[in-house]
Amino acid sequence: MLGMTYVLIASGFSLIYGIMRLLNFAHGEFYMLGAFATYLLCERLGLDYFTAIALSMIIMAILGVLVYHLFFRPFRDQHDPSLVIALAIAMLIGGLGLLIFGDEDKSVPSPFPGVIKVLGVTLSMERIVVIIVAIILMATLTFYIKYSRMGQAMRAVSQDREAAALQGIGVNSTFTLCMAISSALAGAAGALLAPLFFVNPFIGMHAVLKALIVVVIGGLGSIPGAIAGGLLLGFVESIGNTFLGNITEMLGFVLVMVVLMFRPQGLFGYE
């Protein structure tokens, strides 16, 4: 489940880089906002959990589009300013989150309480739901990018922006859609993990760090790479916690160094 968590968070991050060539450090804050949206929709408005997930995704998609048009689009072809803007947005959203929601850890009641034992391994029902929903989301994303018209447009823009524009593909509209999908995925990750853990304005920072490790391992801009990288990191950390104990956290960075030494473009990245 740890791996699927990372896959959900990293896939949107990788998508933005692949299409827009932007390291969106604010991605973790969309994850945080998705979790808060789910908390507010479930706890305050009393909506059922799956409706809350869907609405959280829509709200994050809209927010992502707004952020793109207000902040990223003016600096679209400028790498360094875009990075700074992304960091600034991350801090702004994090600060606003603290101001609006407060510092207290909040919780979303578990919609699937209880545990089951599978082959001697105890799994909580909510973790199984996370795994299933994450697989569905990843499969949907993969099929969409591979077979849909807009997915083809995204791949064309990622390969050669100017050539794609010459073919009549709207670069701005493609970027807008990419930002919407990526933000929706981050929101979905926050929504899915909110009942498992707790929700506070600081969860985005840790998420984006993990996302960065995953996409470097898997290959910047590669969705299959994000999936493989997320699962690999989750697996390594689980094994590390079980057998190596305290040094587990640095295993992710060791993995990054090893991958960069032998395959700098990442496991599934392009040279």
Added chain:
Amino acid sequence: MTKVNRGLWGMVCGFFLCVSIFLPVAGFPATEKVLKIGAIFPLSGRAATWGLAAQKAITIKQEEVNAKGGLDVGGERYKIEIIWEDDKYNAAAGRMAAEKLVNRDRVKFILGTQCSASILAIQPITEPNKILFLVNSYAKEVLSVDKPYSFRMVLTSNEVLQAMYPWMKKTYPQLKTAALIEPNDASGWSIEKDCKRSAEQNGYQVVFSQFYERGTSDFYPLLNKLLVEKPDFIDFTGAPPGDQALIVKQVRELGYKGKTFAGTTINPVQFCKIAGVENAEGHINNTHDLLGSYTTEGQKKYHGDYIAKYGEPFDPVTPKYHLYLDILVQAIEKSGSLDPTVVKETMEKVEDWKTIFGPAKFGGQDYYGIKRQILTPVYISEVIGGKLVNRGTTMPVLP
């Protein structure tokens, strides 16, 4: 830009410049004397629960003193102004905050922080400058003979566990083995040593001990390894409140039936919401329900002041932070001076501070090498049916 526009911009900038220069001193009338006290706490980040709890308690005391006309220093009245700085629970930010307070704001007294690493980074500034530094964190190294201006204002895990473990032994004699989970940083390492020592001194066998990185949410891999050792209880004293609740939730999901234990305070409402009421049942902790038994008149007054200012629900994490300003105010008024060295000497001599917990004193000469550790009663409670039930109180015994 035209001449008119330049002129206009000049006037606007000049206006804001004047406001920014004069606004900071506009807080108190020119005739009032003000004592500036620095406060460095984690006001954002994962540890903000603790930092903001401290801010609430200190503000209650500040307003109480100012409402009476301020501090009485040798017949002169000083209103208290607290300059709040956020160390984000890390050493670099704590150090920067201290440099600003000491060099720019020229404070002589600093209250803070819960982060051991931050305190250890701040002390090289406060000690040579003879700034009285009232600290919070649990690391033993924070107090020593070469840091005479640092006083610890809360019971550390060392003192709390010295009281709670004997209580556990007496109340649950069937428990024999312990597992320890602590965060992987200076605070966690120090607390783990205290937990291990207290456990072994009281006849428990520590069958598992592991650190985790702050920011971890999924404790399943660690807990699966822990459960192999079948501990009778799990101690996670150094973990922040949210992490404690997650550990309790996840260890119960994995089928653990033993006791959970932490020598720290919790907010029971928040704790049970995250962990689940059933999972939190029987959790032993160092929180005191001020509406329950063993409550002093001072604590009842504090409870009333808190509700009047912040409303319900009451945060039981806050009372211990009341000691900071309470004792500093008493020390300054007893010494009749704002010289940190004179106040320090007063704090060394007084054996009977009047606090909301009752009488308190500084101790720790044998254990820390210097008498700088506050000693107040230790409260023990259990979570029953989603609520705190007070189980007892005892004074810590320092080795």
